[in-house]
Amino acid sequence: MNSRRSFFKAASMAGIAGGALAASAVSRVALAGLPEVVSQNSAASMPPLLPPNGRPYRPVMTLNGWTLPWRMNQGVKEFHLIAEPVVREIAPGMKAHLWGYNGQSPGPTIEVVEGDRVRIFVTNRLPEHTSVHWHGQRLPNGMDGVSGLTQPAIQPGKTMVYEFVARRPGSFMYHPHADEMTQMAMGMMGAWITHPKQPHPLITEADRDFVFLLNAFDIEPGASRPSISTMTEFNLWCWNSRVFPGIDSLAVRQNDRVRIRVGNLTMTNHPIHIHGHEFTVTGTDGGPIPKTARWPEVTTDIAVGQMRQIELIADEEGDWAFHCHKSHHTMNAMGHNLPSMIGVDQSGVAEKIQRLIPAYMTMGDKGMADMGMMEMPLPDNTLPMMTGEGPFGGLEMGGMFSVMKVRKQQKPGDYSDPGWFAHPAGTQAWEYTGELPEALRAPPPASGSAHSMHGKEVEVQVVKPQGHAGHGGHQGH
Numbered sequence: 001m002n003s004r005r006s007f008f009k010a011a012s013m014a015g016i017a018g019g020a021l022a023a024s025a026v027s028r029v030a031l032a033g034l035p036e037v038v039s040q041n042s043a044a045s046m047p048p049l050l051p052p053n054g055r056p057y058r059p060v061m062t063l064n065g066w067t068l069p070w071r072m073n074q075g076v077k078e079f080h081l082i083a084e085p086v087v088r089e090i091a092p093g094m095k096a097h098l099w100g101y102n103g104q105s106p107g108p109t110i111e112v113v114e115g116d117r118v119r120i121f122v123t124n125r126l127p128e129h130t131s132v133h134w135h136g137q138r139l140p141n142g143m144d145g146v147s148g149l150t151q152p153a154i155q156p157g158k159t160m161v162y163e164f165v166a167r168r169p170g171s172f173m174y175h176p177h178a179d180e181m182t183q184m185a186m187g188m189m190g191a192w193i194t195h196p197k198q199p200h201p202l203i204t205e206a207d208r209d210f211v212f213l214l215n216a217f218d219i220e221p222g223a224s225r226p227s228i229s230t231m232t233e234f235n236l237w238c239w240n241s242r243v244f245p246g247i248d249s250l251a252v253r254q255n256d257r258v259r260i261r262v263g264n265l266t267m268t269n270h271p272i273h274i275h276g277h278e279f280t281v282t283g284t285d286g287g288p289i290p291k292t293a294r295w296p297e298v299t300t301d302i303a304v305g306q307m308r309q310i311e312l313i314a315d316e317e318g319d320w321a322f323h324c325h326k327s328h329h330t331m332n333a334m335g336h337n338l339p340s341m342i343g344v345d346q347s348g349v350a351e352k353i354q355r356l357i358p359a360y361m362t363m364g365d366k367g368m369a370d371m372g373m374m375e376m377p378l379p380d381n382t383l384p385m386m387t388g389e390g391p392f393g394g395l396e397m398g399g400m401f402s403v404m405k406v407r408k409q410q411k412p413g414d415y416s417d418p419g420w421f422a423h424p425a426g427t428q429a430w431e432y433t434g435e436l437p438e439a440l441r442a443p444p445p446a447s448g449s450a451h452s453m454h455g456k457e458v459e460v461q462v463v464k465p466q467g468h469a470g471h472g473g474h475q476g477h
Contacts, residue, residue, distance in 0.1 A: 034121055034159065035080040039103035040066050043089045045248045047415065048209075055113040057195035058205060060261070061415055063212040063402075064240045064248055065191075068108035076117045076163075079110060081132065083154075083176075083188065084125035090236060091246030091332075094383045096217065097224045098187035098241065099126060105187030105241045106213050110174070112166045114197040119163040122154060126183075129153035132162065133177040134192065136285035136307065139164035147178035154178075169196040169203060170287050171261040171307045173213065185228040187241055189213055189265050202288035206259035206311065207412065208252045212240045214302065214324075214400065216266040221333055222379030231267060237329040237399040244330070244401035245388035249417055250322065252314045253410040263307040270329065273299040274312070274404065276320040283309035299325055314406045319421040324400035332383040332398035391420040 040046070046066035048059035053072050060067070070077045086100040101107025112118055124130050131153055133145035143164045147153035154160045172192040176183040191211045196203050215238050218230035239247050252258050259282070264270055278296040282289055285307035302308045323330050378384065388395040395401075407418045 034123075035071050035078045037080055037082055037102070037123075038069050038108075039082070040108065041103050043104075043242060043246065045415065048413075049111070051111075054116065055195075055197055057111070057113050058209065059111060060109060060193050060209040060211045062109045062191065062240070063210055063250070064242045064246070065104065065106060065212070066108050067111050068102065073119070076119050077112060078119045078121070080121045080123070081107060082123050082125055083130050083132075086187070088187065088241045089246065090217075090238070090241065091243050091383055091387075094381050095224060096187075096219060096226065096241070098217075098226070099183060100187050100241075101190055105189075106215070107174070107188070107190035109191040109193060109211060111193045111195065113195050114166055114169045116166045116194075117163070118166055119161060121159055121161055123159040124154040124156050126156060128182075129155050129178055130176050130183060130188075131160075131178040132174050134162070134164075135173040135175060135305070136170070137164070137172060137192075138167045145177050166194045168287060169194045169200065170283060170285060171211065171263065171309050172285055173263045173265065173307060175265060182228045184265060185217070185226055185230070187215065187217070187226070189215060191261070191263060193261070200288070202290065203283075204257065204311070207256035208250075208314075208415075209259045209261070210250055211261040212263075214239060214262060214264045214266050214270050215241055216268075217241075219333065221382040224381055234267070235333040237266070237324065237331075239400055239402065243332055243383065243399050244395075244397050247400075247402040249319075249402055250404040251410055251415050251418055252404060252406055253412060253414075254314060254317050254406050254408045256314050257311065258314050258404075259309060259311050261307065261309045262302055264302040264304055267304060269301050269303045270400065271299045271301045271325040272308070272310075272323075273325040274320060274322045276316045276318060277312045277314065277404075279310040279312035281308055282311045283307075314404065317406050317408060317421070318423075320404045320406065322402050322404050323397070328399075330397045330399045330401045332385050332387065 043064055045061060045064050048061050049067035049069065050059060051057060054070075054077060068079055068081070070079050072078070081101050082103075083099070083101055084103075086098050086103055086105050087095050088098050088100070088105045089095050098105040110118075110120075120132070122130075122132050129147065131145045131147040131151060134143070142150050143162050144150045145162065151160070170193075172194065173189060174192055175189040191213055193211060199205075216234040217226040217236045217238065218234045219226050219236055236243055242248075250258075250260070260279075261283075262272055263285075275298075278298050279300075280294040280296060281300050282294065288309075297310075300308055300310060383398065386394070386396045386398055388397055388401075405418055405421070407421075410418055
């Protein structure tokens, strides 16, 4: 990360005594010095940012992301967002040329406390105008960030200032409301967390608090820029612009209360599912959910534009899969118009083609799992469709997939990967090597039943039209 130490060294340590100052009370001299630009180039999960000043709170861990530092200026928290082209590593072996904020897509998470007066400077380094909408916030209409409606657009090279009070705690997002089809498709978005200023009856303090956004791209194999006109046929389904095996694991201590905040800025819904545990949905971008309206789940569907906050007690040790339950969303770039070749003997055809093209491979005559294990030649900057290795072989996963790693020995505040789980003796599935009994089969259907004809079993017979007779009459049966 660039300039973090000097950023905080230069930041004012003024408190918030007497309440936050109104924007009109801040002098032009105070506003003249922009907060220092802090950017991040690494795609790894950065440690939570402990607040150096202002109201205290327990910070979040942004999965494959980071939290934006701020400075205090006469009681106001000041942030500086830079809208700019970025290069994002989707997973090792593939980089995408996207648009984002402060060196990354998504941009950095913004963390504040309920009641904070927040001032965000937004500098536009894109080739076109932009704006920032603070999704889910209660704020003055002129700070809502809809270009043409509530403000003039931020032109290239210009900086505009947003200022409002974070009025309610919860999980939110930010994204453009200017040429939205292009800018969202190019990766412009970020998370916003407002922590409660005091103990809240509906918000339980968590030991681990994760946040990430769901986003998607359509990047043709061999290319590096997303198609901005795609509506449904996306081929890279991401968490924070990363796909498995590039998505970090969620390392937690056994019996931790774990909160996971997930925002959806794709073009479809995502049933997010965790193994080995049940959770409750405790909040949305509308606020915390009353306790009487909660129930245990293992999957929750997150629709477009929604934020969901789930909580669980990680009391089962192990490596637990955590993923979207739409099966194509746990795969990387693939074509959508491939025919099913299951059961088709392609050996003769494949042999003839391989004489001309030695690297040719047949496509999935037994299923698609073998395709993930083949050393298939791929265009540069292209990921395999299913990839990632586990302790017992290929995981056959991509896209929206990670692992929650629950360990007794994981120290509080330690988010480092503990490695693969060592299963205690007698707690892992094993291969049966004894004799298999004869399979039981149902007796044949009785004569005259709906499944028989004259006492004999028959298969469904398909009758095809044989042509036309006379004036439109059908021939043959």
